Structure formats: structure tokens, C-alpha cells
Amino acid sequence: MTSRLIFCGFAFLIAIQRLIEVQVSRSHERQLRAAGGIEYGAGHYPVMVGLHATWLVSMVGEVILFDRPFIIGLFIPSAILFLVGQMLRYSAILTLGKRWTVRVLVLPGQPLVEKGVYRYFRHPNYLGVGLEILSAPLLHTAVITSFLFTVANWLFLRHRIQVEEAAILKNSLNAHSHIIKL
Numbered sequence: 001m002t003s004r005l006i007f008c009g010f011a012f013l014i015a016i017q018r019l020i021e022v023q024v025s026r027s028h029e030r031q032l033r034a035a036g037g038i039e040y041g042a043g044h045y046p047v048m049v050g051l052h053a054t055w056l057v058s059m060v061g062e063v064i065l066f067d068r069p070f071i072i073g074l075f076i077p078s079a080i081l082f083l084v085g086q087m088l089r090y091s092a093i094l095t096l097g098k099r100w101t102v103r104v105l106v107l108p109g110q111p112l113v114e115k116g117v118y119r120y121f122r123h124p125n126y127l128g129v130g131l132e133i134l135s136a137p138l139l140h141t142a143v144i145t146s147f148l149f150t151v152a153n154w155l156f157l158r159h160r161i162q163v164e165e166a167a168i169l170k171n172s173l174n175a176h177s178h179i180i181k182l
């Protein structure tokens with residue numbers, strides 16, 4: 001019972017972390033929009049919010065309702081994967097600075113960020129989130145949640161990355177068209 005309470009507290013902390021990140025994102029969004037930032041794929045944002053919220057509820061529900069055991073041999077590699085996911089996400093957030101948002105917002109004419117963790121990964125934030133979605137439920141053997149939401153997240157990110165890549169391409173083409181016109 002104690003491990004389940006700790007796990008519930010852990011899930012609560014993830015929820016608080018995500019809410020704080022949304023507030024930071026909103027601040028960045030306001031600044032980007034004021035500077036002419038353009039949002040792409042706004043329609044999929046509620047899907048992402050729903051995916052993350054139900055992931056949190058599902059992993060807690062699975063641990064409690066199915067009386068999932070705490071298995072140290074699964075906990076340790078899962079904890080390592082979760083920490084790697086956190087490191088990737090926060091590297092991306094820090095590298096992007098005020099350009100980081102939870103929405104796909106592009107500031108016209110600005111070059112693609114290719115420093116920091118972006119030198120090695122095209123979408124480090126999404127890789128980090130994927131590792132978290134996979135590993136956090138496994139900290140307390142919520143294998144169904146881990147599997148289902150990893151697949152759901154992968155399907156969602158396929159679409160999200162296509163939207164983001166199209167936005168980046170459009171911004172790049174627009175930036176080059178201004179250069180050609182000069």
C-alpha cells in the first residue's frame with residue numbers, strides 16, 4: 001500500500017509539473033504571438049491535453065484498481081528512462097528558451113534552432129515525452145497504461161511532427177522568398 005501512495009504522489013507531481021509548464025508556455029505564446037508568431041495545428045492541441053491527462057489518471061487507476069505490485073527490477077530501468085526523458089525535455093525547453101511552447105508556434109523569418117540538444121535530435125522534446133509516457137507507469141508495473149499510451153502517443157506524434165515539419169518548411173521557404181525578392 002505504501003508504494004502505491006508514493007506512486008500516486010509521484011503522478012500528482014508530474015501533473016503539477018505539466019501545469020507549470022503550460023503556464024510557462026502560455027507566457028511564451030503571448031510573446032511569440034505579439035512578435036508575429038503563427039500557430040499551426042491548433043486543432044490537435046486538445047487531443048494532446050486529453051492524452052496526457054488520461055495517461056496520468058490511467059496509470060494511477062491501473063496501479064490501484066489492478067493492485068499492481070512494485071517490482072524493483074522494473075523500477076530501476078524505468079526510473080532511468082524517466083530521468084533521461086526529463087533531461088531531454090528540459091534540454092529542449094532550455095535550448096528553445098522563449099521559443100518553447102506546447103503549441104506549434106513559428107516566428108516568421110527566424111532560423112531553425114540547431115544548437116544544444118537540437119544538434120543531436122530533431123525532436124528531443126517529443127523523444128523525452130515518449131520516454132516518460134513509456135516509463136512512468138512501469139515504475140509501479142502499470143504495463144497496460146505504458147503500452148496503450150506509448151502507442152497512442154506515437155500515433156499522435158506522427159501527426160504532430162508532420163504539422164511541425166510543414167510549419168518549419170513553410171517558414172523556411174518564406175524566409176528564402178524574402179531573400180530572393182531583395
